Amino acid sequence: EVTNMNRDLLRKYKEEMHLRKKLHNELVELKGNIRVLCCICPIKLEDGDGPDACSVVSVDPQDDSILHMSYQGKATMFKMDKVFPPQASQEEVFQEVQPLVTSCIDGFNVCIFAYGQTSSGKTYTMQGPPENPGINQRALHLLFSEVVRKVPDWDYIIKVSMVEIYNEALRRDLLGKDLHKKLEIKLSPDRSGRLYVPGLTEFTVTNVMDINRVLHFGHTNRTTECTNLSEHSARSHALLIISIHGVNSSTGIETCGKLNLVDLAGSEHVGRSGAEGSSLQETQCINKSLSVLGDVIYALRYKPGHIPFRNSKLTYLLQDSLKGDSKTLMMVQASPMEKDVNETVCSLTFAQRVRSVELGP
Template structure:
């Protein structure tokens, strides 16, 4: 909900200067997380006066501040909630008719927390009903990819810190999901920007003695089947299987997993994968994604100097667009694809409703999509959903359905995310 985490600044100040919660040795640092840190040894002053803590060797001080940063970072993310919803309205195209969606933006900003939908009026001139929704963040059509990524970059950092993170885009076909998640070479989306962030941040940690192994995979869920988008050979005879273990780890059988060392390597893999993704033309979109596309990065880290280790997972998902059969005019293979897409998105809605009502049984097994997403929705991860909207008047009904679904997601509460980090095992 809007306003979630409003007390973060005060909470961080209290945590940062709390006597029992500081870094080892009692050193409170200077400048706070992300600020300037003195590395010359000696004691660091408390802002109210007085010296705190013994002299620390520079490398020990660096490790202490990094451990403290992680603690504060994860506390802030927990304050914001483990499931969040961002709304993004794509720009209006003239031939689409009158826009019916108005983002309620902060003065002089490209974002806010509210969105208003005015449904088309009746034939006799009566205005249509209005609906108001609030989310964690609403981006207007002028918001750039930079603006959007700035708001999710801290979740990406959580994956490097050992958390499971899932970010997915939901909305009708043609609403801008693929633009948001993948973008274009000259204007990359969230997935390539997330990779740049991961590798940039990991280089800073490597200077502190951390070592990382990163492995990428990419698959699609097409007609209720998992398909490897990086595989070179034929699919396994019995198909790919998703298995979740007791620790919340997810394994996809026979899926190609490739070690990556830099964001450029990921870009090459993505080009290869996307060339195999199922795309088709419908009456609503001449290049409609006919599958849910899942990019996964597994991040294993270790620091011999502190004995720490971490295991993070970042899932970035471009969902296929929901479509009304009467409007998409799908036939043949397109009809089968549309039915499979709508079934899986409906199953996702059923899971969200069950979570929201705290039902004893959550129907994760009703689709391949919800079964894969179980750890992301079941309390073991930090999850963010983009609801992408078209401003077109002819899309008002679908936009309203998307917003109502997103509102249900926004009202859900899931358990605390678990950080998969701890002492380094020999």
């Protein structure tokens, strides 16, 4: 009788866990499997108070999903899932991201990427300063709090890797001792169809100190170089890849999820960037990979037979988080300044294009 009672309790527990996961996923899907959030960056002190420093964008006072642009007498409206004003806190932004991070624990693949021109606040949103961390650190902290909450029913292993894509090559293992070893994307030998990078350093993180140490080490190794647009303009895409493997100690059920957090290199016109020589090649490669990302988004929207994931290392590595039942969140960074209006229009137009996509099997 006791055995039958235990069996019945286990069955009800499985049903409850399945229902919780199902309801959470339905909530996320109601908001859209691809969501687009927009962050308007503050006007910087170094931009002064001249006419070019005037803000040309604003959030609709009645609807925080609408951004208005007013320039040279022309008014344009852009529709997002949510628009954050310049004074929005990192915590406010992360509250919108949080449900997607939780989906990783349930076994889904998630991609969160920051897109925008150089100096529009991408690295601030994703990484943030130590005293005011961005999405990367907050996501890992949330994962740990969820893991602790589920003990002893679930056992989880969280692994972290970081890689830099530079000039259309996987240039650096940002957590490895040998930063210049050759890296390639391969099909997993387990015949699952998944992609992986042989030799890419992967750390198992078990506490907050591990998180801080790993993130600091990786970001220190990231390539930066001076351009006319920014003294610290990142010239590479940086991917923080988090894998979460869970086993339910009572039922034996396993989940495998992946969270890709991507700080994209700045999108900028070659002429305006002032780039020459090797920097010109960098800019061209950056723009190519971002263009391919747009092509992939377009192909997903209209569902032809071939999606051009392989046309760029960035989309090839991210493909399992851009298709099927994956969840994707784009953080588009918008400069409010008049001098940046052309780049801002390009970023917002691309964001609306992304928002039109519906992922499916």
